[in-house]
Amino acid sequence: MSTTLAAPIDRLLYKPEEAAEALAIGRSTVYELMAEGSLPYIKLGRTRRIRRADLETYVANLAPLPN
Template sequence: MSMTAPADRLLYTPKEAAGVLAIGRSTLYELMAAGAVKYIKLGRCRRIRRSDLESYVAGLSPAA
């Protein structure tokens, strides 16, 4: 199984979203807990919208 999820999906699992962002799953959960990456809850499951991933990346500032 590939670590990246298809780009045409609307919702990603945290594991898939971490793969898309090329970060660890634990790091993604920390970003979610801090409110940096928004997510939705569907029952007991967490899902991240593609648009929320794009917004997070757009808000990152380049290294000096």
């Protein structure tokens, strides 16, 4: 009997907890970034979601530390 793993879902929207995992940072840090406007989000009813494109833009705009 063989088992196959399903391909991971390529999400378009992330919960803050999922975004934190994708960015390898803490959940509270994601909420802080959202509150200060550094990480845009959308509201769907009472929930907040972060677009994949906004996560990618946030990472692309991170400045490296000077040597």
